[in-house]
Amino acid sequence: MEFRDCNLAYGPGMAHGQVKGCGSLAELKTHMARAGLAGGLVMQTLNEVKLGNESLAADLRDEPNLYGVWRLVPSCTGELPSPGALPAAMKINRIAALTLCPQVNRFLPEPFAIGDYLDVASARKIPVVLNTSRGLSLDQAAGIMKNFPELTAVLTDAQCWPDDRLTRPFLDAFPNLHLDLSSSLAADWLPDILSRYSARRILFGSGFPVSTIGAHMLVIRHARIDESDQRLIAGENLTRLIAEARYD
Numbered sequence: 001m002e003f004r005d006c007n008l009a010y011g012p013g014m015a016h017g018q019v020k021g022c023g024s025l026a027e028l029k030t031h032m033a034r035a036g037l038a039g040g041l042v043m044q045t046l047n048e049v050k051l052g053n054e055s056l057a058a059d060l061r062d063e064p065n066l067y068g069v070w071r072l073v074p075s076c077t078g079e080l081p082s083p084g085a086l087p088a089a090m091k092i093n094r095i096a097a098l099t100l101c102p103q104v105n106r107f108l109p110e111p112f113a114i115g116d117y118l119d120v121a122s123a124r125k126i127p128v129v130l131n132t133s134r135g136l137s138l139d140q141a142a143g144i145m146k147n148f149p150e151l152t153a154v155l156t157d158a159q160c161w162p163d164d165r166l167t168r169p170f171l172d173a174f175p176n177l178h179l180d181l182s183s184s185l186a187a188d189w190l191p192d193i194l195s196r197y198s199a200r201r202i203l204f205g206s207g208f209p210v211s212t213i214g215a216h217m218l219v220i221r222h223a224r225i226d227e228s229d230q231r232l233i234a235g236e237n238l239t240r241l242i243a244e245a246r247y248d
Contacts, residue, residue: 001227002038003217004235006154007131007182007205011045011052022209025059025066035213038235039065041097041129049105050079057093067096067242069129073105074113083116087124091247097127097154103135111147122150124246131156131180133210138166145174152241154203156180164189171197178237181216182207190223190233199229203237 010022022028028042042060046052049071056068070090073079081089090096098121102109111118121128130141130153138157145153155170155177157163163183170177179193182205193202204220206213220234 001231002235003036003204003220004038004238005032005040005206005208005213006129006203006238007156007180007207008032008040008042009045009209010042025063028208031208031213035217037213039067041067041069041238043069043071043099043129047104049073053080053095057095060094063094067094069097069099070095071105072098072100072114072117074107075116080117083120086117086120087126087247090126096242096245096247097129099129099131099134100136101134102140105135109136109140109144115147118144118148118151121152122148125152125241126245126247127152127154127241129154129156129180133207142170145170145177149174150176152245153177154180154205154241156182156205156207168193168196171201177201178203178241180205181219181233182211188224190219190225194225194229199225199232200237200240202233203241204234 008028010025010028012023022031044052044056046055053070060066060068075083080086098117100109100114107113118128128151130136130144132138132141133156141155145151153176155167157167167179171179178201180203204216206216220230223230
């Protein structure tokens, strides 16, 4: 089966408190090749949003197996293409998803601040990554989903483990929300979660470089679930989400 990781990052310094960094895309690709990853979604950790987004786009120009994640900030600051122009800019630059780091980038993740971008993402099924390891609280993630219930979202809750009582209600309440496994390293957990939710709602993510890639792959390979469900989680779901989004 092919593994495509929904939660990869690289960039300068000790970004987001990680112990082990990954300073460049070339270094990331070395780790991916060693683990046997076929591709994935990748974010640049540079704190300066405009420069980080532009640097990511430049790095991915000739990378057919990688797609980028751009960070959102309020449109009124002029650091990103306008909401109407954003999807086309994403398509040109191999950007497949959006995310937000409100604590690091100093804004409130409220509808009055970023609602124009999230309206576009909702209408076009562009995935939005809600990652609590990057300055977004779980309360704020819940607020975004309540205000934009049609949003195609990927939730990563990295604040505590186990977080089952925190994340299952998201899956119950929001049918378009998917769960990233990067903070759920428990093989016995997968059969139970799939008994209630479709395997189409679960994505393989490693959280590299904060976490290792291979450990999460091992969990999926040895989980007591159908091989077809393993393939969905390993990479087919991420491929489908990117294919379903409308970037034109």
